[in-house]
Amino acid sequence: MARIEYTREFVDNLLKSVNLTKLMELHGIDVKRGHGKNDFYISWCCTHKKDNYDHGRIDKNKQTYKCNACMPKEMGGKNAIHFLREYAGKSYDEAIRFLAKEAGVDIPDADPVISETKRRKEQALKLAAEFYQAQGMLEYLLSRGISESVLKKHNAGYAPGGRALREHLEKFGFTKDEMTEWRLINHRGLDFHFHRAILPVYLNGKVVDLYGRATDDGKAGQKHLYLYGDQLGGVDKINPKKIVKIFESAIDRLVAESHGLDNGVDPGGAKKFTSVHAKLLKRKGVDKAVIIFDGDKGGLEGALLTGELLENEGIKVSVARLPEGMDPAEMLQTQGRDALVNHINANNQLYPEFKLFQELDKYDMAAIEKYLAKRKQKEATAAADPNLGKMTQLKEGA
Structure with missing residues (x-):
């Protein structure tokens, strides 16, 4: 099937015909209808998932959606094509054809x-x-x-x-x-x-x-x-058989390459990595990646988002936390290659553990210690009386 280049007018008219709330429901997203200009959805696209509708907004007038937790404030809402590409894994052409079929609109001939x-x-x-x-x-x-x-x-x-x-x-x-x-x-x-x-x-x-x-x-x-800001820098030159290093910026990536740390990509910002990027890496055969973002709040939040998107594609991910306020380029320039490599090796966590630690950081030590004490007591009881431990498991599973 030949690829068709769609006019802006055709795409705009097609998007106007979309009911984004129904489209999300069709794909299994938990949506709640609102009385005002917004409907609401439980966000799937970030690590701030909760069993409520605090973050996801669907603008019923514009037919766009936005997660207030993981999308920057200055970013506008995304449309139905974005949704089908990022959530459903469709290509741009597949998304257009899906929406056209749902709306009963004919696909134009190749122009x-x-x-x-x-x-x-x-x-x-x-x-x-x-x-x-x-x-x-x-x-x-x-x-x-x-x-x-x-x-x-x-x-x-x-x-x-x-x-x-x-x-x-x-x-x-x-x-x-x-x-x-x-x-x-x-x-x-x-x-x-x-x-x-x-x-x-x-x-x-x-x-x-x-x-x-x-x-x-x-x-x-x-x-x-x-010019556009939606591409993954460096992706053409990676070797998918090696661990891919994911940096925030092109500067970090190229400074690292200058110090012999190649095979890197960058999305152009801590929170600009998307599911489209993750799918692209997967298609290229990447199965391992390490995230090396800046040592600040934005870098940590970006690593959470990026890691989850990569894991969703079956890519094994680890996160290397840099010192507070330090970025890879600065660390390489001021401390040298060995210092960065040694720090990464010593502060490299598999993504599930990194995600857990970020969640635990939200709680005070008293709450964590109380939980650990209860868990220790439960494990000790189960060890002393294995039958009681089995009964407890059965009771919990009931």
């Missing part, structure tokens, strides 16, 4: 114009990455501890800003409207990336995103800037 638009976008992103690479200006990335050989391997570059990229792409026949649609330039006609170190993101050998890191935090505004 050669749309296929050509896709080809042009791929070419524009490739040319943009090559343009940035040709600018040099890698001092910032070198100062962060990334080696020159690693920067060349990943085609790192620099975005000068203004209309430099726009004028370059116009020489190849790309229009202002095209570049605006693909976010390569903003609504004022200026380059989207400016005064930033650039790292292309690849998938199946094609540039699918461009990450820009501000080289002067005081002038460039937002430190981390992606």
